[in-house]
Amino acid sequence: MDKMPKWADVVLIPLISLILAAALSALVILGIGEDPVAAVKMMVSGALGSTYGWGYTLYYATNFMFTGLAVAVAFHARLFNIGGEGQAMLGGLGVALMCLYVPWPHWSLALIGATTLAALFGAAWAMIPAWLQAKRGSHIVITTIMFNFIASAVLNYVLVNLMRPKGSMDPATARFPEAAHLPTLHDLLAPLGISFSKAAPANVSLLVAVAACILVWLLIWRTRLGYEIRAYGHSETGALYAGISPVKITMITMLISGGLAGMMAINNVMGEAERLVLNATEGAGFIGIAVALMGRSHPFGVFLAAILFGFLYQGGAELALWTSIPRELIVVIQALVILFTGALDNMVRMPLEKLFLSLRRART
């Protein structure tokens, strides 16, 4: 019998962890001589108070949905993919190649093409660590970390030596052609009579991200493959006994995970920058870890956590703009969320389990 009801596991524990992280963040803000209440008010009005703010919040959230799903899918097979950052960088390369060298007649076709190649590049970058884990037993956490650094060297080389337009000093590709321009939320909502900020970068990729959330949910809980992934994550020996091949599951899970991380590039590279720059990912691959942990590896949880982190990112940018609180405050909050929802999970869980057990004993 479970030690505590399901709702406590799914809602109560993340909530308490979040409150602990928020309380410590407030202490940090106090510690640097600022007012936490004023800071929160400014973050809310900056990130949610206008369609411009929402446009940025949702733009960041789109990135985090992809990378969060990437980490979450791997978690189900008890694989820790720290390489989302590198996979998203390579995804960016795929998007840039598709947008620059294929004459697309319409943005929708360009989006399909770019999404496919981004996912393929991201998956390819995850494939080598996956194969090394499955066949040679190399620890996937270490190899994916190494592949992040290798990816940034590869991207640096490609941008500086191969894809940089002649005469340009900037290590970046040329601007993508107009045909590859993705409609923003402003363009999408205008026909419905809703006016949305024109300057905000949220775009049609948001819908792709939401679709990805739904597809991942279907995959994990409604398909045979998803069942095998979860079974493998639950018990490797049990899965082996049931005829599930660890090599196959490790490979497939990591390919899906890398593909999802790579797909992030349709948002930040194609939707926003419209060219590939160095450090286009801006750490979104790592935020995926926090998002997946907070969302309890459930696609709906990832969706909510991604929006929360989108809010934090946009709110943090507003704070940095109007107060003397640097943007790094968000990095601290992110660290605290990872710490409490991930590493210190048992600190919250153990006393709660005791509490529920004693409650149950009192009842019977």
Next chain:
Amino acid sequence: MMDLMTLIPVLDSTIRLSTPLLLACLAGLFSERAGVFDIGLEGKMLMAAFFSAAIASVTGSVWLGLLAGIASSMVLAGLHGLASITFRGNQLISGVAINFLAAGITVLIAQHWFHQGGRTPSLIGAGRFSPIELPLAGPLSGVPVLGPVYSDLLSGHSVLVYIAFLAVPATWWVLYRTRFGLRLRAVGENPAAVDTSGVSVVGMRYAAVAICGLLCGIAGAYLATALQAGFVKDMTAGRGFIALAALIFAKWRPWHAMWACLLFGFLQAVALRYQNIDIGGVVIPVQVMDALPYILTVVILAGFVGKAIPPRAGGEPYVKER
């Protein structure tokens, strides 16, 4: 291709750049040999780099700075211990959290204290570790070959460089010649056996994590107060991960760790000094030098060139049977 006079400056900066890698690598060695994976070396170094530079700049004493750096790194090590030993959480996730925590909090505090965009003021005079002349470095410099090697290459580094290289035999001695070292290694291989013999697994692992914090602290302080003169945002620049790579490359052994760190330090020194290297018409781009430590580590991990087998109980929290 290169004569001694062009080689010595490169090897000299190899020693300088290897030092933080070596200290962090030995730090990781203690922790991982005791069964606690640590991908938070980077964060601990960064924290120590900031606090050593900050305290050295406020007090004007580099030694107080070093102490502050060590203390701050050990606080993070304690947090890692709390999460991964006491609360039996995921050691990798805890490491990730510590890296982010350090990356954020150093800039926040630096901005609050110094208002210089997340950096400390430049350290001058006694706020920095100054080079040490080894005995007879002056008179010997005239001797051919040996003279330049001794007085230009080996002499004239800060005290932390010598501490780092002395830490290698010390680590070897502690791990392989003391009872403490035997227990520490045993805790990383078979904690249940150590527990049965009446030694506290939790205590041993905390001790290992504390030593890890100490060494990371020295590494960070070296970065900010000896290699450079002050703290700048994200100044560790992935060195904690190169150290981790070196640790795997060395297969968790102290002497090999030194050679791995010297190799990776050499790659950094070459990448710093030459942009693209031309070897007989084939140009090696600088990015290859940047990526080489990571590529070599992946190759080693893949087991194509000798297999890297981590301590058997690494990453596993120890649960006492009842």
